[in-house]
Every structure is written in C-alpha cells, then in structure tokens.
Amino acid sequence: MTALDLYIVQDGGPYGRASDYNTAGTVATAIYQPENMRFRGVPVYTNTPPRSAQRAPGGAQIVAMLEPVVDKAARELGVDRLEIRKINAPGHDGWLGEQKGPFTSAYVREALDLGAELFNWEEKKRLSGRREGTKVTGVGIGLSPFTAGSTGRDGLMVIRPDGKLYVHQGIGNLGTHSIADTARAAADVLDLSWDQVVIVWGDTSRHLPFSTVQAGSQTTHAHTRANHAAATALVGLLQELAANELGGSPGDYRVADGRVFRAGNRTVGMDFAQAAFRAIALGGKFSGGEFPEDLNDVTKASVTGLAGQGLVAAARDNYPREGAVFTWVASFAQVELDVETGEVEIVDLASTTDCGTVMHPRSLAAQTNGGVFQGIGMAKSQRWVFDPKWGIPFTKRFYTARPPGMLDVPRNPRFAAVNQPDPHTPVGAKGIGEPPVGAGGRVRLRSRGCHGRTLPLPHTAHLRHDSGGAGRPATALRLAGNARLTEKEKQSGCHS
Amino acid sequence: MAVIRDMIPPFELFQPAGVDDAVRLMQEHGDQGWVLAGGLDTFDWFKDRIKRPSAVIDLGGIDELRGISAGADGGLEIGAMTSLTDISENADVVGGYPLLATSAGLVATPQIRNQGTLGGNIAQDTRCWYYRSGWPCYRAGGNICYAATPRSMNREHCIMGASRCVAVNPSDTAPALVALDAEMVVASTSGERTYAATDFFIGPDLDITRMTVLEPGDLLTQIRLPAPWSGARHYFEKICDRKSWDFSLASVASMLNVEGGVIQDARLVVNGIAPYPVRMGAAEAAVRGRAPSDETGQMAGEIAVEGSRALRHNDYKIALTRNLVKRAIRDAA
Numbered sequence: 001m002t003a004l005d006l007y008i009v010q011d012g013g014p015y016g017r018a019s020d021y022n023t024a025g026t027v028a029t030a031i032y033q034p035e036n037m038r039f040r041g042v043p044v045y046t047n048t049p050p051r052s053a054q055r056a057p058g059g060a061q062i063v064a065m066l067e068p069v070v071d072k073a074a075r076e077l078g079v080d081r082l083e084i085r086k087i088n089a090p091g092h093d094g095w096l097g098e099q100k101g102p103f104t105s106a107y108v109r110e111a112l113d114l115g116a117e118l119f120n121w122e123e124k125k126r127l128s129g130r131r132e133g134t135k136v137t138g139v140g141i142g143l144s145p146f147t148a149g150s151t152g153r154d155g156l157m158v159i160r161p162d163g164k165l166y167v168h169q170g171i172g173n174l175g176t177h178s179i180a181d182t183a184r185a186a187a188d189v190l191d192l193s194w195d196q197v198v199i200v201w202g203d204t205s206r207h208l209p210f211s212t213v214q215a216g217s218q219t220t221h222a223h224t225r226a227n228h229a230a231a232t233a234l235v236g237l238l239q240e241l242a243a244n245e246l247g248g249s250p251g252d253y254r255v256a257d258g259r260v261f262r263a264g265n266r267t268v269g270m271d272f273a274q275a276a277f278r279a280i281a282l283g284g285k286f287s288g289g290e291f292p293e294d295l296n297d298v299t300k301a302s303v304t305g306l307a308g309q310g311l312v313a314a315a316r317d318n319y320p321r322e323g324a325v326f327t328w329v330a331s332f333a334q335v336e337l338d339v340e341t342g343e344v345e346i347v348d349l350a351s352t353t354d355c356g357t358v359m360h361p362r363s364l365a366a367q368t369n370g371g372v373f374q375g376i377g378m379a380k381s382q383r384w385v386f387d388p389k390w391g392i393p394f395t396k397r398f399y400t401a402r403p404p405g406m407l408d409v410p411r412n413p414r415f416a417a418v419n420q421p422d423p424h425t426p427v428g429a430k431g432i433g434e435p436p437v438g439a440g441g442r443v444r445l446r447s448r449g450c451h452g453r454t455l456p457l458p459h460t461a462h463l464r465h466d467s468g469g470a471g472r473p474a475t476a477l478r479l480a481g482n483a484r485l486t487e488k489e490k491q492s493g494c495h496s
Numbered sequence: 497m498a499v500i501r502d503m504i505p506p507f508e509l510f511q512p513a514g515v516d517d518a519v520r521l522m523q524e525h526g527d528q529g530w531v532l533a534g535g536l537d538t539f540d541w542f543k544d545r546i547k548r549p550s551a552v553i554d555l556g557g558i559d560e561l562r563g564i565s566a567g568a569d570g571g572l573e574i575g576a577m578t579s580l581t582d583i584s585e586n587a588d589v590v591g592g593y594p595l596l597a598t599s600a601g602l603v604a605t606p607q608i609r610n611q612g613t614l615g616g617n618i619a620q621d622t623r624c625w626y627y628r629s630g631w632p633c634y635r636a637g638g639n640i641c642y643a644a645t646p647r648s649m650n651r652e653h654c655i656m657g658a659s660r661c662v663a664v665n666p667s668d669t670a671p672a673l674v675a676l677d678a679e680m681v682v683a684s685t686s687g688e689r690t691y692a693a694t695d696f697f698i699g700p701d702l703d704i705t706r707m708t709v710l711e712p713g714d715l716l717t718q719i720r721l722p723a724p725w726s727g728a729r730h731y732f733e734k735i736c737d738r739k740s741w742d743f744s745l746a747s748v749a750s751m752l753n754v755e756g757g758v759i760q761d762a763r764l765v766v767n768g769i770a771p772y773p774v775r776m777g778a779a780e781a782a783v784r785g786r787a788p789s790d791e792t793g794q795m796a797g798e799i800a801v802e803g804s805r806a807l808r809h810n811d812y813k814i815a816l817t818r819n820l821v822k823r824a825i826r827d828a829a
Contacts, residue, residue, distance in 0.1 A: 340819035340820075340822070340823060341733075341735050341816060341819060341820070342735075342812070342816070343735065377738075380737070380738075381737040381738045385625070385649050386649070387626070387642070387647075387648065387649055388647050388649070389645070389647050392629065394625035394626075394629060394649065397540070398741075399604075399741050399742065400625065402737050402738055402742060404738055405605075405738055405739060405740040405741060406740075407738070407739035407740050408738050408739050408740075463812040463815045463816055463819075
C-alpha cells in the first residue's frame, strides 16, 4: 500500500466515547503498513442513546471499512486476495501508529498461509460467483488484528502447610478459562503438577493482587507474565530457604514435583509442606512480612493480609517488552446467497490466529470462533435501532438486537493457531479476545462480494424493489460480476 | 439505556379450571382482565409496565383447551392451549397438515415452542416497536402512527393493508391456518361462535386497536382444520434476520391441488407484510389452470404485490413478497 488517506467521523453518542477513531487509525497502519499515510478523525456528539464497545473498539470498525477496499484493489490489480494481504501484512520488522513503533512479534503471513491451507483457498476461490439454482456462492477473507496484552500487573501466590500452591488471581472468571490458564504459568515455573494448584479468586477479602480487567486484550498476556514473575520469585525463596536449612547456596537447589532439593541428589531437600512450615517459622520475606517495594498498593495490602500463612511470594511484572503486542486472526468463509430471498448461509468457515503460545487449545478455539460469530452477527443481523427523531432505542431485548444463534453459523467451523511464542513475554502468550470480531464481520461481508457502506448489512439490504419491478438482489449482481448497480442498489449499502 | 423494568405491577391472579369459569371471569373484569396462555407475549408487556391489568386469568389449568383430536369430516380439532412443540411433532398434523407443522416448528426456539401455545401464537399482538415501547400511537389509543413518518424505523412494517397503522401481524402459524381454511372457535358468556381464519384476523380499518376479532370477554378455545386436500402440494417459508428466535420479515404458505400438471385450486397466503395474513386471492385465481412453473410463479408474484406501497425502510418487502409467492408456486411439493 503506497498511501492511505483516512478520514474517520465517529458517532460518539451523547456522552462521547472518543477513542475508537484513533484506535482505528492505528490498526489501519498495523494491517497494511502504508508507505505514506494521512489520518484525520472527528468524534461527534450525537443525539442518540449511549453506546459502548463490545469487542475490539476501533479495530472491528476499521477492518470492516478497509478490507473491502483492499479487495477492490486486488481486483483492479489482478492480484489474488490472499496475496495482497500477505504483501501488505507486517513481518516481525513491521510497525504501527504515528511513531512507527515495533511489534513484539507478527506471524501474520504464517496465519494467512495456515488459514489458506485449512480452508483450501486455492480450490475454494474458484467457486466465487458460481450459481446453482437460486444460490450464488461467495468466498472471502477477513484479516483482523488488535492489541493483545498489557504489563505491570502483580502476581501473588502462597505455598500453604498443606503443600499446595495457592495462586491468587485478581482477574474475573468469564468462563474463558483464563482464570486457570494464566495460573498454569506458575505451575510450569515450579514444575508442579496442576492438581497441586488451587486458584483463589473472587472478592478482594481473599487477598488478591493488582490485576487487569478481564479482557481479551489484557488478561492472558498480563497475567501469564505476572504469575511467571511471582512463581520465579517463589523459586528463589524456596532455594534460599533450602540453603538456609540444608546448607550450600541457593543455586545448588532445584524445584520440581512439589519439592525443593539439591541438584543431583533429590533426597536432600524438603517438600512444599515442610517449606511452608519453615517459612512461617522464619517469617520476614519468607511469609509475607516483607515484600518488594515496587508492588502495586493493592497487592501490598493483600500480601500483608496473607502474612504468616505460608511461603508467600509476590512480584510485579517487570519483564522488558519492546513493542506492541498484537494478536491476529484470519478468517476464510464460503457462503451461499439465495438471490430470491437475500438469505445468506455460511457453508464453510475456517479461522487461524497468531496469538503466540497456545495456552488452552479448546478454549482458544472457542474464543476465536465465538468472536468470529459475533462479528458475523454484527455484519448480518445484530442491530442498534433507535428512532432518529426521538432518540429512543428499540433494540432493548435480546431478540430485537438479534445476535446470531447457533443455527446462523456453520456446524463445524475449523480453527488452527500458528502457535509461535512471542519472544517478548516469558510464556509467549498473547490475548485472543478482541480481533476475531473484525475478521468475522469482514469475511461475512466479503464473501457476499459486497462492499458494505453500513453495518449491519442484513440480507434484505440486497433485495430492493427497483422502479423497473425486477427487485433484483444487488449482491447477486456483484457476485455474478456482470451488471451495473441501480441507484437503489447503491443506496442499499452494497456498492463499489 | 433500555427501558426494561423487571418489576411487574401487582394484579389479581385467577386460575379457572374450565372454559365456562374463564369466560365468566373475563366478562367480569372486561378490559381490566388479561388472558394468560403461554406468557410469551404477556410478560414483555407486564415487565415494561405498559399493560397493567388488574386481573390475570391464567388458562394453564384448563385441560379441555389442550390436545389434538379427530374432528368432523376427517379434519382435526386443536385446543388453543396446545403447545407449538406438540403441534409440530404430532403425526396427524405432520402427515395431513405439513404447513401447520412446519410453521409451528419455525416459531422462535425449542424452549419457546415448548411453552408457547397455538392460540397465543395466533392471537399475539403486533411487534411494532413503537407500539410495544408504549408510544401513544393510534393502536394504543393515540392519534399518530410513529412508524409511518418520513424518519421512522419501519423496516419490519407493512407494505399493504395499512390504515393509519402500519404494524404487521407477527404470527408464523397464522398464514398456514388461513391457507388450510381453518376455523377459529371463540367462546364468551354469550355462547360459542366460529370464524373462518381469513376473517379472524382484522386490519386497522376495522379496528385499529386489535389484530383479531377477539374483544374483551372473548376466548379463542379451538382451531378446527378441515379434511386435508388429497395429494395437495404445500410450501411454507419464513424469512427472518436469523434462524432462531426471530419474527418473520415475510412468510408464505401455499397449498396447491395439482392434477395432470395443472393447478386446479390454490391457497396462497403471505404474512409479515400487512396487519393481517394476506390471502392472495387474485394470484390464486390467476394460477388456476396453469402449470406450477417458474413462469406461473413469477406471474403470481407480480400480481401479489400489485398495490403494495413501501415505507422508507421496507421496499425490500415488495421484492421479497414477489419472490416468495413465486417459490410457493414453483417449489410446492
């Protein structure tokens, strides 16, 4: 992309959520690495109901806006739609934003290649425009990144006299498994069986560390780091404790299987229960009487609350990180459009991601597919409807807002991850929560051969009555690639 | 923020054990009484505090309103409180009246079909969001239709049958019942009367505050189906934004009697485009004596939308109706 001139006008609602347009501009640089760029953005207060982002604020919107333009460019240049994305995608030396800051890692081309293989792009793309009866086939790609991690949070854990490791988590539990997955970082550092780990979470009376909000753009990255840091500190305390009790220097000791023991001689050491008792007896830094000064205040209070209950370790995530953490999702879809009703069925869907190290394969697939489905819903049926004169919202119930249901998505969506660790974080994991939405929304629109001007783009937007009485679906014309659009069809939101 | 208030205003609850008791209670409470069937139309109204009846008459305990049994002349009699799941799965309905079985099986979700009743699905109020949000429109007793102004959000509203109000009938089963020549049995303290399904649903030109003939004190008790057409071809299709828990943007039900490759008789009904299920009489007449082909369907579709008039956001319904009618002729099986 040699140049990108981006002018965004943002409908900010009555109280002005003013950041999305700016994020959109940054994400645009991330995806396409434009050689030259002018960016202008204007947030506007509007007499409409209050609104807030659901996922990938700014990112989902800009992907929906620009991906079809890239497809149009590919068509004009005679370049494959997959190739044009790979040409413009960043590598590890990529950049983003006004300051052209680096990424920590970017396996974008790898994700696209993996998706193309999973979806069988080379074969499937030939189906685009095929008509069988009233059904026209469309095939498309969506590529979506979003920020995927923060730093500077704290880890806090205790080995209690029962010999188990208690990992205190300040994050919530939304059913995404990150409450457990991020604790596994500590188990791995300690080489400890997972069934010897107890996760402590909930209200702050349980002495929780300073944490991120529970969000896809934050949690996995931030708390694998924080728990890794605290577990590393815990290993140090165990080694020092063992050296004090059993002689030698801390470096002579190893930690594994619920014991700290002398390297080369496992019989010289103590188990975690014994270590906890000794820590309580010794007090001070071993049982929470002292703690690192750089901890956040919330964590300091929690350590104080836990003092004397075992071997207590707390640490702030001070790992260096040079660059922005971004996760990428590429989605590929095959859809069938019924030209008589405008209904679209997604008959095949494959998504891949570069989110660093895979922490939990099934949960990752669920997060990715779920996000893609949400994006499909935003593109197709989920709506925000209010009377433009009176500003009163109507989509105030689940069935009126119309998010997609299970019958609206393929029964067996496919998924794969590049699974390459991010080198700037000790566990290598990045978040997954945000970017699938943009990919899902974009792929659904692109598969219909439609350059949507508005979202959502319900199937009825393609079924307009024109003055000639034909009532032809605009998308069918686009997919067939053989006709000009009527003015009505252009107004319907499906136009080049 | 959404105006959803989950506190339902207090009311007096009656749970009659028989139809006679129910209609007596309905008569007693008049327009202050509310008939509760499956509750799926009711509780949104109540939670939003837009409907505030002083008495609720719960039909859940009236066994005589449930069940599917053989009717006169080879037909079926279906109690109004029969669940949509029972109807969609009943062998006699599936075998003899696939239009009804299919349409009932497409209502909302399995959970709602388990709880929802055929009578409730037929008699439910319109889903016009201006009306259901409590705006003082014609249908609510006011003097304006908020959905018909130049700036209104009216993608879901009607393209025909409007008379001041532009709301549409939301029922999935209603067009099937009209196509099947069903009869509606209505009880009141004055006795029992029956209506042809096509007459049961009314437009705002007759009464802008109601969608059916039911007045306060009237109870829909039974739906009677005549004997099915021998060898008939059927077609039902519901178009909506998503495949579950959604009301139709338009739906079509057709029943064709085809002999020797020629349509002898036809029933053709479209819902979601008018305040009542629209029986396409002119199209029915036009297809008689013709093959059920794409050309015949196209002709029927063109006839069906004659006189239709789009609002600002729903001109797609004209094309959609035309195409659905075409499919209902061409693809009936």
